[in-house]
Amino acid sequence: MTPETQTLPVPTFSRSDNGTQYRDLNGNGIMDPFEDPSLPPQERAADLTLRLSLEEKAGLMFHTVIETGTDGSLLETPGNISKSPTSTVILGKFMNHFNVHALGSARAAARWSNSLQKLAESTPHGIPVTISTDPRHAFIENSGVSFTAAHFSQWPEPIGLAAIRSSDLIRRFAEIARQEYTAVGIRAALHPTVDLATEPRWCRQAGTFGQDSDLSAAYVVDYLQGFQGTKLGPGSVACTTKHFPGGGAQRDGEDAHFPYGREQVYPGGRFHEHLAPFRTAIAEKTSAIMPYYGMPVGVELDGEPVEEVGFGYNKQIITGLLRDKLGFDGVVLSDWELVNDNLVGDQVLPARAWGVEHLTAPERMLKIINAGVDQFGGEECTELLIGLVRDGLVSEERIDESVRRLLLVKFQLGLFDNPYVDEDAAERTVGNADFRRQGHSAQARSVTVLANRTHDGGTSLPLSGSPSIYVEGLDSASLAGFGTPAESPETADIAVIRLFSPWDHRDDLFLEKHFHAGSLDFPPGLISRLQSLAERVPLIIDVRLDRPAVLTPLAGFASALVGTFGVSDTALLDALFGRILPEGKLPFEIPRSMDAVRVSRPDVAGDTENPLFPFGHGLRLPV
Template identity: 85%
Template structure:
């Protein structure tokens, strides 16, 4: 259909937000003339289905445009919401190079400024994308960014967004409704600044106590994880992807929890994934639920399966992203998944940042060249290369006759379909004023704070004289370690001498072995779960002077056995601010948390356990589901242990 009326220039800025160019066809349909030919082509027609539009556009794309679709890498913002046109700390190329030169249009954003700056950057990025031959809009993705863990390989602290517990804290709170509400609020904040894809949820099962990524999961239980992923996807995606949705990538298929010795597959020493208990199918359960709930994408993990059989056939011992038996035979054919498969980051090339390196996670195929690795990933059934921008390698494989253009069409169609379903081709722009009002607004922050307090898990609450230490009452004199003293304003008076205190409140991190050889290694808390003996001795001495309330931030299930011997009360948290913790300790908000995993009694028990079996450590100190309710508060939920808090 020929268009006779253009209602705006190719792109214009009106006020504080970008307005996309629109045209009017002969029959009155408004559309964006993305290829500038004056005709409403089928892919530009908003009245056609996403499937019809995607099929039409794939047939129009050049080989270079198809290749660009199949890469998804990190991008950084410039100052004040501008585009970054010099390589940054994480991004490898100027923004205009990857969009106009390599025709890429899927980007994972790391650090963001204010909501207004984030929205401005998103709009500027989309305006740049309009200059490509078919104006394919950008899909901006993010790792989780509403909680407390700052790790560019995993998640980001909330900053300007509302702050909530880590995913495992949402699971500890034990409310499917709360998880749905979190996802709805996160979706609202994401879409306000132009983020339309989530590189989450993580539905790996936390079955290996030493594994460093448990905080991003829903815990050790497959049934609960399956239940919670449905609520999560409903909150972000809805029943179907649409203009208000955020498309989710469920990860890490087929379940990244059972790492040998708990070491993570980001690193060469953690490449092996093992199933000594034969529980491979149990780890698949949350993915089955996510597929039924129409997750937009699935990400395989880095790990390589050791000693696994499927349908009586040994599974090739190569990383899951290279594994045709896992991606095509299991995920595509057996489980019936036809959405996007996005590889985890940097399977093809090493990542060199400053003077550190993170080797390509080419586990089991280390000897292959970069083009050979890419070919194996494609043959496995992956649609998109995460963390890479080496489009020239893919183009070379096609031109050398090793990959057909029809193979690129298959993946390009899946990737474009999501963009059409999200409405990005019709309007990828956002309103800066609205973003500033929505993101991190007072109501969202209140809900996040309350969720944090609710997720606090009381493990033990008994003094030596048979009384209870919690809830705290009045305005006590408090000795504090590991907390901001200013957070006690309105709760009590902070004193420097523990012998002058009525109570001591101590916050600890779960132990880990500090490592910093490979890039990102320092951010992954791995190794022993034992507290150092000097710390334990000092706290025992302190407990002789003043009752101790000890909170441990349980990003992993620390060995709490020595602390339980002298703490007046022992609490576990999973992403909780100081003030939210105090609201729980004083009973202003009832702590309702229950453990999302067992707390082992000793490291010997951990080492003897099977990595793929939930709750497999012998005689745990506190069992999965344990959580006490405070006296003199309305009852909520069911306490699952004795008042002492110790399992019998």
């Protein structure tokens, strides 16, 4: 790359009277305390807080989605997700926290990040932008949850990492993801998710570490240390641990993104079990905490009933429990769009104002502020917050509390001293061959062998030789080096079928089609067809377990049955042939029937009667 085709952006530095190099962000020719790199971040944040206008303070308290333009340019025409042009939110609303969705190549992503930071220098105090992201290293593409890896190295979903049962691997993943994020200017992670996968129907289990509270608490330590380090610094990615105080105990497994899933219930009395991983994350200095959308039903804390409103509105949960009892003094970032409805095309996703649907937008915002939230996720209505202050409903001192916390993170990350990245380094780092190799290995290792037999009492796996393979749900091109594609089951030595865990297909509300909810039963026609197939050829079935499935019928006729949690076709074949030994152990139990699921308690791990495969089940292949 020649200088003509890439100019590495660098900050413009000045020299103070004592020779200190600094960035004159407010352009006054003086090294003010917030610009002094030798001062502690706390002092710099406190100094800058006092200098900001109300409008600048309000901008800091909003964290919304942003989209990138073509080949790393800034997007000045709102797209399908972002609500306003980039210059409007940065220069007009003084916002500087953005959740990026689709990204181009590593070079384009780095170029866009640098352009964003350059634009931010034009604001009165040059406050740098913090770019955040949902998980983007695995397979699930859902703009409300996560993104496929694309140019980044590809790994199992978090629940697949947990299936391997290796703290070292989780830490290594986090270290690699941190390097790839920082290379393109992403400095905040809207993860990890430490909700417990205790309700088999809940649609967000793939992003968790499974059903076990102790394992989730242990793995969050490795995850945070890999991303943040022992403390936040210029090489760190600041993590938002979610969804406080635990989002897995959903009534009927429905998700709180949607009105019909707003209730979290604890019939087994396990509220504190769901809370445990957050205690660990707080002790490990997670930078931020995100409360979930759900509203607690029938919960008491210290003998007092908890108000039945969404956790982001709930003062007992955020101030009473999180701040006062657990001692968390980091950033509390609300989940997305608690204040306003989200209109996308001809679809709507109602504001997740559960329990306070009757309140106006300003009233909702006031209740969120009073609950103890620092930042509004998914919103850019800064004028509402400014209005609450000017009307005397919120004090500027209360605003300053949140502003100091938000600025402190930026100073700790070193963004004020240099927010720019090197495009060449980004291209070398993101998705490099070594990172991809490690991700591929982790995928194969996470494969979980549930059943493995032949009709004569032997085992079907590992596969060997170069068999003729009939496939469904796999790309036949992935068979290269493993076997030859068969046109029909009758001409095959073996059949390998990949299925998705079943779900009820819905598409009324925005995002609804991406959330796999409802029954865990496979349709009877599919079961009948697969059983017929098994009568003609030995049948290996893989089920992509983004949540459990009722596998009882399949287990009756499959020669081998495996579960995967974010695994490519090639990585699956590497595991089936034993070239990379599968090590997976179930991170949640597999229920025997939907009847057992319906009578289980949503907050209790492993609560379905006589499960087909218990938590921790996973066979080893003969070597």
